[in-house]
Amino acid sequence: xxxxxxxxxxxxxxxxxxxxxxxxxxxxxxxxxxxxxxxxxxxxxxxxxxxxxxxxxxxxxxxxxxxxxxxxxxxxxxxxxxxxxxxxxxxxxxxxxxxxxxxxxxxxxxxxxxxxxxxxxxxxxxxxxxxxxxxxxxxxxxxxxxxxxxxxxxxxxxxxxxxxxxxxxxxxxxxxxxxxxxxxxxxxxxxxxxxxxxxxxxxxxxxx
Amino acid sequence: xxxxxxxxxxxxxxxxxxxxxxxxxxxxxxxxxxxxxxxxxxxxxxxxxxxxxxxxxxxxxxxxxxxxxxxxxxxxxxxxxxxxxxxxxxxxxxxxxxxxxxxxxxxxxxxxxxxxxxxxxx
Amino acid sequence: xxxxxxxxxxxxxxxxxxxxxxxxxxxxxxxxxxxxxxxxxxxxxxxxxxxxxxxxxxxxxxxxxxxxxxxxxxxxxxxxxxxxxxxxxxxxxxxxxxxxxxxxxxxxxxxxxxxxxxxxxxxxxxxxxxxxxxxxxxxxxxxxxxxxxxxxxxxxxxxxxxxxxxxxxxxxxxxxxxxxxxxxxxxxxxxxxxxxxxxxxxxxxxxxxxxxxxxxxxxxxxxxxxxxxxxxxxxxxxxxxxxxxxxxxxxxxxxxxxxxxxxxxxxxxxxxxxxxxxxxxxxxxxxxxxxxxxxxxxxxxxxxxxxxxxxxxxxxxxxxxxxxxxxxxxxxxxxxxxxxxxxxxxxxxxxxxxxxxxxxxxxxxxxxxxxxxxxxxxxxxxxxxxxxxxxxxxxxxxxxxxxxxxxxxxxxxxxxxxxxxxxxxxxxxxxxxxxxxxxxxxxxxxxxxxxxxxxxxxxxxxxxxxxxxxxxxxxxxxxxxxxxxxxxxxxxxxxxxxxxxxxxxxxxxxxxxxxxxxxxxxxxxxxxxxxxxxxxxxxxxxxxxxxxxxxxxxxxxxxxx
Numbered sequence: 001x002x003x004x005x006x007x008x009x010x011x012x013x014x015x016x017x018x019x020x021x022x023x024x025x026x027x028x029x030x031x032x033x034x035x036x037x038x039x040x041x042x043x044x045x046x047x048x049x050x051x052x053x054x055x056x057x058x059x060x061x062x063x064x065x066x067x068x069x070x071x072x073x074x075x076x077x078x079x080x081x082x083x084x085x086x087x088x089x090x091x092x093x094x095x096x097x098x099x100x101x102x103x104x105x106x107x108x109x110x111x112x113x114x115x116x117x118x119x120x121x122x123x124x125x126x127x128x129x130x131x132x133x134x135x136x137x138x139x140x141x142x143x144x145x146x147x148x149x150x151x152x153x154x155x156x157x158x159x160x161x162x163x164x165x166x167x168x169x170x171x172x173x174x175x176x177x178x179x180x181x182x183x184x185x186x187x188x189x190x191x192x193x194x195x196x197x198x199x200x201x202x203x204x205x206x207x208x
Numbered sequence: 209x210x211x212x213x214x215x216x217x218x219x220x221x222x223x224x225x226x227x228x229x230x231x232x233x234x235x236x237x238x239x240x241x242x243x244x245x246x247x248x249x250x251x252x253x254x255x256x257x258x259x260x261x262x263x264x265x266x267x268x269x270x271x272x273x274x275x276x277x278x279x280x281x282x283x284x285x286x287x288x289x290x291x292x293x294x295x296x297x298x299x300x301x302x303x304x305x306x307x308x309x310x311x312x313x314x315x316x317x318x319x320x321x322x323x324x325x326x327x328x329x330x
Numbered sequence: 331x332x333x334x335x336x337x338x339x340x341x342x343x344x345x346x347x348x349x350x351x352x353x354x355x356x357x358x359x360x361x362x363x364x365x366x367x368x369x370x371x372x373x374x375x376x377x378x379x380x381x382x383x384x385x386x387x388x389x390x391x392x393x394x395x396x397x398x399x400x401x402x403x404x405x406x407x408x409x410x411x412x413x414x415x416x417x418x419x420x421x422x423x424x425x426x427x428x429x430x431x432x433x434x435x436x437x438x439x440x441x442x443x444x445x446x447x448x449x450x451x452x453x454x455x456x457x458x459x460x461x462x463x464x465x466x467x468x469x470x471x472x473x474x475x476x477x478x479x480x481x482x483x484x485x486x487x488x489x490x491x492x493x494x495x496x497x498x499x500x501x502x503x504x505x506x507x508x509x510x511x512x513x514x515x516x517x518x519x520x521x522x523x524x525x526x527x528x529x530x531x532x533x534x535x536x537x538x539x540x541x542x543x544x545x546x547x548x549x550x551x552x553x554x555x556x557x558x559x560x561x562x563x564x565x566x567x568x569x570x571x572x573x574x575x576x577x578x579x580x581x582x583x584x585x586x587x588x589x590x591x592x593x594x595x596x597x598x599x600x601x602x603x604x605x606x607x608x609x610x611x612x613x614x615x616x617x618x619x620x621x622x623x624x625x626x627x628x629x630x631x632x633x634x635x636x637x638x639x640x641x642x643x644x645x646x647x648x649x650x651x652x653x654x655x656x657x658x659x660x661x662x663x664x665x666x667x668x669x670x671x672x673x674x675x676x677x678x679x680x681x682x683x684x685x686x687x688x689x690x691x692x693x694x695x696x697x698x699x700x701x702x703x704x705x706x707x708x709x710x711x712x713x714x715x716x717x718x719x720x721x722x723x724x725x726x727x728x729x730x731x732x733x734x735x736x737x738x739x740x741x742x743x744x745x746x747x748x749x750x751x752x753x754x755x756x757x758x759x760x761x762x763x764x765x766x767x768x769x770x771x772x773x774x775x776x777x778x779x780x781x782x783x784x785x786x787x788x789x790x791x792x793x794x795x796x797x798x799x800x801x802x803x804x805x806x807x808x809x810x811x812x813x814x815x816x817x818x819x820x821x822x823x824x825x826x827x828x829x830x831x832x833x834x835x836x837x838x839x840x841x842x843x844x845x846x847x848x849x850x851x852x853x854x855x856x857x858x859x860x861x862x863x864x865x866x867x868x869x870x871x872x873x874x875x876x877x878x879x880x881x882x883x884x885x886x887x888x889x890x891x
Contacts, residue, residue: 007365007445007446007450008439008444008445008446008447008448008450008523014522017280017282017522018448018449018518018521018522018523020275020280020283021282021283021286021517021518021521021522022448022449022514022515022517022518024283024286024287025286025513025514025517025518025548026510026514026548027290028286028287028289028290028293028548028549029290029510029514029548029549029551029552030552031290031291031294031552032290032293032294032297032549032550032552032553032556033552033553033555033556034556035290035294035297035298035553035556036297036552036553036555036556036557036586036589037556037559037560039297039298039301039582039585039586040556040560040571040582040586042298042302043301043302043305043579043582044571044578044579044582046302046305046306047305047577047579048577051577061243065239065243068239069236069239072232072235072236072239072265073232075232075235075269075273076228076229076231076232076273078273079228079272079273080221080224080225080228083218083224083227083228084221084224087218087219087220087224089220089221089224092221092224125568125569125570126568134576134577135577137570137576137577138570138571138576138577138578140569141563141564141569141570141571142569142571144563144567144569145559145560145563145569145571149559181275184273184274185274188269188270188273188274189274191269191273192266192269192270195262195265195266195269196259196262196266198242198262199242199246199255199258199259199261199262200259203242203243203246203254203255203258204254204255206246206247206254207246207247207248207249207250207254208247208249282521289545289549290549293549293636296636296637297553297589297636300585300637300639300640300652300655300656301582301585301589303649303651303652303655304581304585304640304643304648304649304652305649306649307649307650307651307652308581308647308648308649308652309647309649309650
C-alpha cells in the first residue's frame with residue numbers, strides 16, 4: 001500500500017522529509033512576509049510612541065485573548081491530527097481535523113464580531129476617526145492590514161485542512177501521506193504569527 | 209524524556225495526547241500570564257515582557273507542535289534561516305531610523321500644500 | 331513497500347530509439363498539463379520570449395523618443411508609462427525568472443541526477459501563476475498604464491499617481507508567488523534529490539548558483555509582497571503608512587522595497603555566474619580554477635546581498651551613519667564578485683580555448699560584467715553617488731549588469747545547452763556573428779550612458795538639453811544593432827529545430843551529468859539512475875600543462891551500474 005508515494009521519489013521517508021523541508025522553507029518566506037509588516041509596525045511605534053499607546057488601549061482585549069486561546073487550542077487539535085495520521089489512526093485524524101476546522105471557524109467568527117465593533121467605534125482610519133491623535137490612525141491602519149492578512153491565511157489553512165479531511169474521510173488519500181504533516185506545519189505557523197501579533201495589537205498601553 | 213525522535217512516532221492516541229496536552233496547558237498558562245502582566249505597572253517594561261512571553265510561546269509551538277525536536281538538522285536550518293534574515297531586516301532599518309537627522313518637513317496633521325489630483329479608481 | 335520498482339528494462343535491452351521527452355507524449359494537453367520539468371522549462375521559454383518582446387517594445391519607444399531633445403513621439407505621461415512598462419516587465423517577467431525557470435528548470439534535475447524536481451505539480455502551478463500574473467500586469471499597463479517607474483516610490487504611488495498601480499502591484503505579488511514556488515522547488519531538489527555519490531562539493535557551479543538564487547528568492551520576495559500590500563492598503567483603502575502628511579514614513583517604503591529589490595539584482599545575476607562558469611571551463615578545457623572559492627563566493631553573495639540595500643537611498647534623507655554602514659557593506663559584497671571574475675580569468679589561463687558561440691557570449695559577459703561591477707563601486711561611494719544619483723550613469727551601470735551580464739549569459743547558456751534541449755545543432759557561423767554583434771551593439775547602446783550621466787543627464791526625462799543629443803543618438807543607434815543581435819538567435823535557433831543537424835549526446839565534449847544522457851533526454855532523464863564518484867569538471871587539472879596532445883576529457887566520469 002504505497003499510494004502515498006509520488007514521483008520522483010523512491011522512498012516515502014525521503015518524500016516525507018522533502019514535504020516537511022519544502023513546507024518549512026515556504027513558512028520561512030511567510031515569516032518574512034509578516035516580518036515586513038511587523039517591521040512597519042515597529043518603525044511606526046518608534047516614530048509615534050504616544051499615539052501607539054493611545055490607540056493600543058482601544059482594541060478589544062477580551063476578544064483578542066479569547067481568540068488567542070481558540071487558536072492555541074486549534075494548534076493542539078491539528079498537532080493531534082497530524083500525529084494520528086502518521087500513526088494511521090483514522091478516527092483520531094478525522095476528529096482532530098474536524099475540531100481544527102471548528103476552532104478556525106470560531107476564530108473567524110470572533111474576529112468578525114471584533115471587526116464590526118471596531119467599525120462601530122469608528123476605528124477605521126479616515127475622516128471621522130475616533131481618536132484625535134493622527135498617528136493613532138497609523139496603528140489602526142496596521143491593525144486592519146495585519147489582522148485581515150492573518151484572517152486570509154486562516155481561510156487558506158482551513159481550505160487545506162477541509163480538503164485533506166474530506167480526502168481522508170473518502171479514503172481518497174492514504175493517511176501516511178506527508179500532506180497532513182505539511183498542512184499542520186502551515187497551521188502552526190499561522191498560530192505563531194497570531195502569537196506575535198497578540199501582544200503588539202492588544203496588550204500595548206494597558207499598564208497604568 | 210525524549211519520545212518521538214526521528215521516525216519513531218507514538219502509535220496510539222493516548223501516547224499522542226501525553227505528548228501534546230502539557231504543551232497546550234503551558235501555552236494557555238503563558239497566555240494568562242501575558243494578559244495579567246500587561247496590566248501590571250512594570251515601568252515601561254510591559255512591551256518587552258509581553259513580547260518575551262510571545263517568543264516563548266512561539267518556540268513551544270515550533271519545537272513541540274512543528275516537530276523541531278526531531279533531530280533533523282535540515283528542518284532546523286530552514287527554521288533558523290528566516291530568523292537570521294529577519295535580524296538583517298530589523299537591524300539595518302533601525303540603524304537608519306535611530307540615527308536619522310531631525311525632520312525638517314511639516315509634521316503630521318499640518319496638511320499638505322496641495323490636494324492630490326483626481327485619479328482613476330485603480 | 332517503500333520503493334518504486336523502475337519500469338525501465340536493463341540498459342542493453344533498450345532500443346536506441348526510445349522516445350525523448352519531446353516525443354513521449356503528443357497533443358497540446360500533454361504540454362499544458364505536463365509535470366515534466368523539461369517541458370515546463372520550454373513553456374517558460376515561450377512565455378519569457380513573449381514578455382521579452384513586450385518589455386523590448388517599451389525600450390524601443392524610449393530610445394525612439396530620446397533620439398531628439400524634444401518630445402516628439404510620446405506625451406510626457408506616455409513616456410512615463412513606457413519606461414514603467416519596460417522596467418516592470420523586464421525585471422519581474424523576464425530577468426528574475428529568466429535563467430532559473432528555463433535553464434534551471436531544465437538542468438537542475440539533470441545535473442543532480444534526479445528524475446524530476448521535488449514537487450513537479452508545484453512547478454506547473456508556478457508557471458500558471460506566472461502567466462496569470464503577466465496577463466494582469468499587461469492588462470494594467472495597456473488599460474490604464476502605470477507611471478510610477480518600476481520602483482513604485484511612495485507617496486507618489488499611493489497618493490498622486492494617475493495609473494493602475496493597484497493592479498500592477500497585485501500582478502507583481504502574484505509573480506512573487508510563482509518565484510517563491512520555484513525557489514522552494516529548487517531548494518528541496520538540490521537538498522534531497524541528489525543522486526547517490528553526488529556530494530555538495532560535486533555539484534556543478536550552475537547548481538550552486540541556482541541554489542543561492544533560490545535562497546534569495548524565498549527569503550526576499552515575501553518582503554516585496556508585504557510592501558506592495560501596504561501600498562495597496564494605502565492607495566485602495568486609505569490606510570496611512572507611508573503618507574508623510576498623515577505621519578507616515580516614505581523611507582520605510584524604500585527600506586522594505588530595497589530589502590527585496592537589491593537582492594533581486596542577485597536573483598538576476600547569480601544564475602548567470604553559474605552559466606558562465608560552466609561555459610568557460612568547457613571551452614578552455616580546464617577545470618574551474620578554485621571551485622571551492624567559487625562556491626563560497628556564491629553563498630557569500632546570497633547572504634551579504636541582503637545587507638547592502640541602503641546604497642539605493644543615499645540621497646533619500648536616510649541617516650548619514652546608516653549610509654556609511656551601507657557604503658562599507660557594498661564594498662564588502664564586491665569581493666566575492668571579484669573572486670568570480672578572477673577565477674574565470676585564471677580558468678582561461680593556459681587553457682586550450684576555442685571560440686564557439688557560447689564562449690564568445692561568456693567572454694563578452696566577463697568584460698561587461700566587470701565594467702558594470704566596477705561602476706557599481708563608484709556608485710557605492712557616497713560622494714560620487716550624490717553627484718550621479720538618478721542620472722544615466724546609474725542606468726548605464728545596472729544595464730551593464732543586467733543586460734550585458736544576465737541577458738548575455740542567458741543567450742550564452744541557451745546556445746550552450748540548446749543541443750541538449752532540442753537535440754539539434756544550430757549554424758555556428760551565424761551564432762558567432764550574433765554573439766559578437768551583441769557585444770558591440772551593447773557597448774554602443776550603454777557605454778554613452780556613463781558619459782552623459784557623468785555630465786548630468788537625469789534618468790526618466792523625456793526632454794533634455796541639446797548638448798546630450800550626440801550621446802542619445804549613439805545609444806539609440808546602438809540599440810538597433812542590439813535588437814538585431816537579440817532577434818538573430820531566435821531565427822537560427824527556430825530554424826535548427828526543423829532543419830538543424832542532429833546533435834550528439836555531448837557535442838562540446840563537456841563533463842557533467844546532463845551530458846551523459848541522450849540529446850534530447852528521455853522523459854525520466856536517465857535510462858538508469860546515475861551514480862557519481864567524481865567532481866563535476868574533468869578537464870585538465872589546475873596544476874597540469876595544457877596537454878595539446880589529448881583534447882578529450884575523461885569520458886567515463888559517470889559510472890552506470
